[in-house]
Amino acid sequence: xxxxxxxxxxxxxxxxxxxxxxxxxxxxxxxxxxxxxxxxxxxxxxxxxxxxxxxxxxxxxxxxxxxxxxxxxxxxxxxxxxxxxxxxxxxxxxxxxxxxxxxxxxxxxxxxxxxxxxxxxxxxxxxxxxxxxxxxxxxxxxxxxxxxxxxxx
Ligand SMILES: CC(C)(COP(=O)(O)OP(=O)(O)OC[C@H]1O[C@@H](n2cnc3c(N)ncnc32)[C@H](O)[C@@H]1OP(=O)(O)O)[C@@H](O)C(=O)NCCC(=O)NCCS
Numbered sequence: 001x002x003x004x005x006x007x008x009x010x011x012x013x014x015x016x017x018x019x020x021x022x023x024x025x026x027x028x029x030x031x032x033x034x035x036x037x038x039x040x041x042x043x044x045x046x047x048x049x050x051x052x053x054x055x056x057x058x059x060x061x062x063x064x065x066x067x068x069x070x071x072x073x074x075x076x077x078x079x080x081x082x083x084x085x086x087x088x089x090x091x092x093x094x095x096x097x098x099x100x101x102x103x104x105x106x107x108x109x110x111x112x113x114x115x116x117x118x119x120x121x122x123x124x125x126x127x128x129x130x131x132x133x134x135x136x137x138x139x140x141x142x143x144x145x146x147x148x149x150x151x152x153x
Contacts, residue, residue: 006087011060013095015103016052018043021062021080024052028082033141040079042066049076049107051099053083053092060084061092065100070114070149076104078115097128101152111152119144 025127026038042048043064053061061083068077078100083093104110117125119136125148126132134147 005009006007006090008090008092010055010092011053011092012055013051013053013092013099016050016059016062016090018048018050018064020057020059021050021052021064024059024062025080026080028084029080029142037141038080040064040066047108049100049103051096051103053087053096060087061096063093063096063100065104065109065113067110068114070112071095073112073148074110075112075114076108078108078113081096081115093124095127101128101150105152112149113152114147116145117148118142119146122146122148125150 022035022038026035030037043069047067049065051063052059060092063081064079065076066079067074069075080095081097101113104113116139128150130148131152132146133149135147140144
């Protein structure tokens, strides 16, 4: 049996509210845990940026930037990067991350980004210009990670 490729024509990348993206985060990144684990401290702050790829009200990919620090320098931390299983590898993750990076560049003075990257997503981030900045470490509920950064120019 062959699987039809998903229809991408109705999907737009846009700003989102935390309320719109929490269920996708929960399903992809916090499976088996209480929904409250998918609500991150800082989500509601005015400095936080949330983007989604969505078809109408259906959110298929999401990501968030929280204002934070990297080695004492103000930096945005990328959090909650997730794409619905049926839409992986279609470019939605790249589009959402590019939109977030552009928003940080255009709307804030911050030029440094960092994240705790799950190791299976390493090549995805590298392709977007991110660099590994730590040894591998384990997060008990989410597996092996590395710290990555990207400087916006
Ligand atoms: C990482 C993730 C957000 C990428 O989103 P995406 O919408 O698939 O991103 P893109 O389509 O722009 O690029 C996907 C990459 O996966 C590859 N890919 C192709 N088909 C794929 C599939 N069915 N499933 C996963 N990845 C696929 C693409 O070739 C591309 O390659 P790369 O790894 O060399 O960059 C997504 O895989 C995901 O939600 N993973 C599970 C949660 C996760 O690990 N999030 C990151 C937390 S740090």
